Amino acid sequence: MIEFWKIFSIFVTSLIGFTKIAVPSATALFGFNFIKVLSITCSGAITGVILFTNISAVFFKWVHRIKVKYFKSHEHPKIFTKNNRMIIKVKKRFGLWGIAFVTPLGITIPLGAFIAERFYRDKKKVILALSVGVLFWNIAIYVLIAFFYESIKQFL
Numbered sequence: 001m002i003e004f005w006k007i008f009s010i011f012v013t014s015l016i017g018f019t020k021i022a023v024p025s026a027t028a029l030f031g032f033n034f035i036k037v038l039s040i041t042c043s044g045a046i047t048g049v050i051l052f053t054n055i056s057a058v059f060f061k062w063v064h065r066i067k068v069k070y071f072k073s074h075e076h077p078k079i080f081t082k083n084n085r086m087i088i089k090v091k092k093r094f095g096l097w098g099i100a101f102v103t104p105l106g107i108t109i110p111l112g113a114f115i116a117e118r119f120y121r122d123k124k125k126v127i128l129a130l131s132v133g134v135l136f137w138n139i140a141i142y143v144l145i146a147f148f149y150e151s152i153k154q155f156l
Contacts, residue, residue, distance in 0.1 A: 006030050007040055014044025015051070018104045018134060023141045028149055037142055045109060045134040046127075052113035053126055060117065096120050100133035109134075 010030070014022040018041065026037045090098075096116060103112025109130070116126045 010040050011044040011047075014041045015048035016108055016110060018045045018048075018109055019137050019141050023138060024145055027142055027145045034142060034146075038138060042135055042138055045104065045138070046131050048109045049113055049127055049130040049134065052110040053117050053123055053130070056114045056117035057121075057123065091119050096125060096129045097133075100129035101136070102133075103130055104134050104137040 010022050010026045010032075013025065022041045022044065023037060026032045026041055032040070094102075096119070099112060099116045099119075103109060103116070107115075112130060113126070116130060117123070120126050
């Protein structure tokens with residue numbers, strides 16, 4: 001029963017705090033092997049990607065309906081501010097795969113799914129790209145922890 005709660009806690013943690021919390025805890029704290037870490041954390045993170053991508057899509061549809069219902073002119077001309085220009089530069093320079101690469105490590109999965117869904121409305125591509133990013137970082141973080149755990153353990 002204790003094993004179930006360990007797996008469940010890693011799965012739930014993977015929904016949001018993938019590489020910062022879930023992979024290190026599964027590897028160092030619970031001592032799971034590579035296959036177990038890969039299966040639990042990736043399944044949790046990919047579930048989070050699917051969940052938050054769909055929630056973001058529903059949110060954007062809801063905001064659009066509110067704009068149409070309560071505002072006469074919901075299609076106003078775009079105002080280019082400093083922030084808008086920066087966002088457009090990042091989108092054009094890095095694209096969906098850049099967002100997918102940064103999401104598991106730099107920003108959380110809910111925020112990455114929100115940003116990716118905002119710019120790229122094709123859910124299949126967003127989910128695929130974010131899932132590949134999750135898989136890549138899962139393997140990379142596991143390898144780093146597995147190789148350097150003993151030397152890091154001396155400092156703790």
